[in-house]
Amino acid sequence: MDVAAPAHWTLLEVLRYRMGLTGSKQGCDKGDCGACTVLVDGRPELSCLTLAALAEGKQITTIEGLMPAHVAAGGEGADPVQDAFDRCGALQCGFCQPGMMLSARALLNGNACPTKGEIKDALSGNLCRCTGYTQIIQAVELAVAEAAGVEPVSPAWAPHENPWRSNGTAPANETTER
Amino acid sequence: MLRLPKFEIARPTSIDEVVALLSEHGDDAQIIAGGTDLVPNMKHELFTPKVVVSIADVPDIAGVRVESDGTLAIGAMTTLHDVASDERVRSIAPALGHATALISGPQLRRMGTLGGNVMLDTRCQWYNQTHFWRKSLGYCLKKDGTVCHVVQSGQKCVAAASNDSAPALMTLDATLVFHGTDGRRELPIDDLWRADGIYNKHVSGELLTEIRIPATPRGHRGAYEKLRDRDSIDFPLLGVAARVDWDDAGDRVARAEVCLVALQARPVRLKKVAELLVGKQRASAELDGAIEASAERAYKQCRPLPNIPGDHEYRHEMAPVFVRRALRACVRASENASDAAGV
Ligand SMILES: Cc1cc2nc3c(=O)[nH]c(=O)nc-3n(C[C@H](O)[C@H](O)[C@H](O)COP(=O)(O)OP(=O)(O)OC[C@H]3O[C@@H](n4cnc5c(N)ncnc54)[C@H](O)[C@@H]3O)c2cc1C
Ligand code: SF4
Ligand code: FES
Ligand code: FES
Numbered sequence: 001m002d003v004a005a006p007a008h009w010t011l012l013e014v015l016r017y018r019m020g021l022t023g024s025k026q027g028c029d030k031g032d033c034g035a036c037t038v039l040v041d042g043r044p045e046l047s048c049l050t051l052a053a054l055a056e057g058k059q060i061t062t063i064e065g066l067m068p069a070h071v072a073a074g075g076e077g078a079d080p081v082q083d084a085f086d087r088c089g090a091l092q093c094g095f096c097q098p099g100m101m102l103s104a105r106a107l108l109n110g111n112a113c114p115t116k117g118e119i120k121d122a123l124s125g126n127l128c129r130c131t132g133y134t135q136i137i138q139a140v141e142l143a144v145a146e147a148a149g150v151e152p153v154s155p156a157w158a159p160h161e162n163p164w165r166s167n168g169t170a171p172a173n174e175t176t177e178r
Numbered sequence: 179m180l181r182l183p184k185f186e187i188a189r190p191t192s193i194d195e196v197v198a199l200l201s202e203h204g205d206d207a208q209i210i211a212g213g214t215d216l217v218p219n220m221k222h223e224l225f226t227p228k229v230v231v232s233i234a235d236v237p238d239i240a241g242v243r244v245e246s247d248g249t250l251a252i253g254a255m256t257t258l259h260d261v262a263s264d265e266r267v268r269s270i271a272p273a274l275g276h277a278t279a280l281i282s283g284p285q286l287r288r289m290g291t292l293g294g295n296v297m298l299d300t301r302c303q304w305y306n307q308t309h310f311w312r313k314s315l316g317y318c319l320k321k322d323g324t325v326c327h328v329v330q331s332g333q334k335c336v337a338a339a340s341n342d343s344a345p346a347l348m349t350l351d352a353t354l355v356f357h358g359t360d361g362r363r364e365l366p367i368d369d370l371w372r373a374d375g376i377y378n379k380h381v382s383g384e385l386l387t388e389i390r391i392p393a394t395p396r397g398h399r400g401a402y403e404k405l406r407d408r409d410s411i412d413f414p415l416l417g418v419a420a421r422v423d424w425d426d427a428g429d430r431v432a433r434a435e436v437c438l439v440a441l442q443a444r445p446v447r448l449k450k451v452a453e454l455l456v457g458k459q460r461a462s463a464e465l466d467g468a469i470e471a472s473a474e475r476a477y478k479q480c481r482p483l484p485n486i487p488g489d490h491e492y493r494h495e496m497a498p499v500f501v502r503r504a505l506r507a508c509v510r511a512s513e514n515a516s517d518a519a520g521v
Contacts, residue, residue: 007230008182010217029180030218031286032411043288049217050289051210053187054232103284124410125283 011055012036012047015062023063023098027127034126037099038062044106044125063098066105080143081105087164088139088155092130099126104140113148116141180221180308185228191235193357196385201359203229209385211255211294214286219299223309224321239293239387242266248393254293254386259284261292271391272511273400273419277346280404283411292343293386296354296367300337300375300443301413302328302485320376328485336442337375338486344371344445345419345437346402350391358384371444375485378443397424397432401507403500405440405493414440415488416496420504422455429460436472436501440493441482451475451501460509469505473498 005014012029015021015038027035029048036048039061047060061069066079077083081104084090091097100123107114107122114122119140128136138155142164145152152164188207190196200207208227210216211234219225233239233255240255242264250270252261261267262279281287281295304327305312305320317323319335326332344367352367370379394400399422406412421435434455439445451472458465482493 006184007187008184010182026179030221031214031282034283034285037285044285045289046214046285049214049286051187051213051217051230051232054210054213054234122284125285127411 005052007051007053009052010048011038011050011052011060014052015047015060021062021064025095025098027095032127033096034099034103035096037102037126039102039106042106042109044103044122061102063102066101079105080147081108081140084139084143084146085136088135088142090131090135090139096126096128096130100128100136104143107140108143108147113144114140119144182217182220183223183226185220185226185230188229188231189235190231190233191237193236193239193385193387196231196233196236197357197359199229199231200383200385204383207231209233209297212257212286212290213294214282214290215294215298218306222307222312224299224305233385240291244270250391250393252292252389252391254296254388255291256293258282258287258290258292258295262287270394270398271346271350271400272398273346273349273402273421274343274391276400276402277342277404277417277419280402281342282413286411292389295341295343296347296370296389297379297386298339298341300335300378301340302335302337302375303487304328305337328483334373335375336483336485337378338440338483339371339378339443339445340413340440340486341445342402342404342414342417342439345417345439346400347389347391348437348445348447349400349419349421349435350394353390353392354386355388355390356381356384356386362387364390368447373443375443395423395426395432397426397428399423399508399511401504401511403504403507405488405496405500407488413486415486416440416482416493416500418497418500418504420501420508421452422505422508424460431455431458431460431465434505436476436504438476438480438497438501440486441480442485446480448476448479448501451479455505465509469502469509472505473502476501 003018005018015024025035027033031046031049036046037044038047041059070079081101103123103126119137134156142152154162188199206228210230210232240253243251244266258278258281268275304318319326328336347367353364355364372380402419404414405416417439419437423433425432434452436448436452454472455468458468477498480497482490484490
């Protein structure tokens with residue numbers, strides 16, 4: 001896509017204020033928080049520190065692009081990472097989410113079965129002021145487990161249940177047992 | 179929202195073009211590699227270049243190579259991520275592998291380069307602030323002012339070298355390849371630094387193209403230990419690189435080095451501290467004692483200042499702890515069975 005902007009504009013400014021793509025958030029605007037994370041040729045990078053002119057010719061994926069990419073690849077609905085974040089309640093204010101989900105997507109594209117440590121490392125450049133990270137990490141674990149077709153681990157807030165089977169509803173036998 | 183001041187971007191496609199642009203524009207030009215230090219500094223109006231010279235299109239200055247004599251040659255534009263995840267770096271220069279893996283966070287390591295890290299500006303809590311903040315407080319020596327807020331009577335800026343790769347590269351005897359109007363030259367990394375926080379390097383207006391690390395002996399061990407509040411994103415509050423080389427027989431220390439960063443304007447080499455280990459027997463009480471003595475001596479030789487965030491007395495107390503940890507990590511690395519057999 002062609003877009004004109006002055007030489008001193010960042011990629012984040014062009015995305016938000018030229019293209020109207022406000023999904024990428026302007027948090028600290030100086031590299032600390034990760035809210036502006038986008039994928040540049042598939043790698044998670046910070047758009048607030050990227051000069052727009054130097055991103056010319058590169059493939060930029062913002063949070064707006066995740067679902068279309070998933071659908072184009074034959075999937076249905078939102079990207080599984082987005083879906084898992086939604087089902088895990090991995091957000092409060094939501095400001096950090098676009099960056100979090102793009103960091104997670106980049107991880108899963110390169111490593112379909114990351115360990116919890118690898119998930120934490122991959123998200124360690126994204127700050128969240130609200131959630132305390134637990135649900136965020138669980139959301140990525142859920143996306144990983146479902147992609148691999150294995151039983152997801154029970155969430156910390158419901159240790160004896162597995163609400164993730166059949167899209168959020170706990171299996172009938174477990175409900176009647178209680 | 180932090181807007182960038184206006185500038186033009188130049189995109190040279192050869193080393194010669196970069197050199198020509200730098201000499202044409204002098205102080206009005208600044209090189210941009212990954213931009214992860216330059217862009218925040220421009221947003222804070224610490225640097226206001228008229229021309230920003232991108233070196234992204236210059237061929238052959240990125241990538242890791244091992245030459246026939248075992249020299250590890252790393253292009254200046256190699257990203258920190260690529261340095262940290264390279265197996266050859268991890269085996270030939272483990273301290274550099276550790277140090278680069280601990281720089282900032284994952285996104286910044288994919289943007290930031292090793293060359294940019296070597297050439298990083300010094301840092302200070304009174305300096306790395308917005309223009310509004312600095313103006314409200316009163317400017318300082320390093321930028322626009324006449325006083326130092328750290329050493330009030332001081333005539334010299336003591337902003338801290340804060341690049342994690344620097345002490346690691348010093349323990350590894352790295353040389354730096356620069357290109358300027360006089361052509362190509364190699365500079366031992368220790369000769370790059372000067373003790374001036376305003377600009378802590380002897381080189382300016384030249385392009386760094388390569389970082390060269392001579393082959394390390396089979397008994398080489400290296401480690402990097404970093405103090406910071408969070409395990410990600412943060413700059414070092416103290417960084418310690420250590421090197422221990424075992425002799426050919428694998429049972430005595432043939433060489434040791436300890437280098438520190440995030441103290442003063444230049445990274446520091448603690449020569450006398452490291453020498454205490456030389457000749458000591460592997461896995462012996464005398465070696466343990468020497469490590470303790472090194473840590474104590476490092477405490478006496480370091481004087482952290484309130485230049486970067488983090489209580490400076492705490493940083494001082496942590497110096498022996500981190501020197502001990504880094505040396506022990508080197509020694510431990512050589513004690514595991516497979517390594518010991520290899521020495
Ligand atoms: C939130 C945050 C956290 C950070 N944490 C750390 C940290 O923990 N440790 C750390 O060491 N750094 C840290 N950094 C700083 C920075 O990300 C790294 O030091 C990085 O390696 C800089 O490389 P770059 O390519 O982005 O440099 P740039 O910003 O492009 O350049 C830095 C400086 O070097 C000059 N330069 C760059 N390349 C060359 C070259 N080839 N020849 C001559 N001059 C050159 C530029 O003109 C500029 O003055 C952090 C930055 C941010 C924003
Ligand atoms: S050490 Fe002093 S002169 Fe240097 S940046 Fe800090 S306050 Fe300014
Ligand atoms: S807005 Fe880019 S890192 Fe905070
Ligand atoms: S949900 Fe508010 S910052 Fe993460």
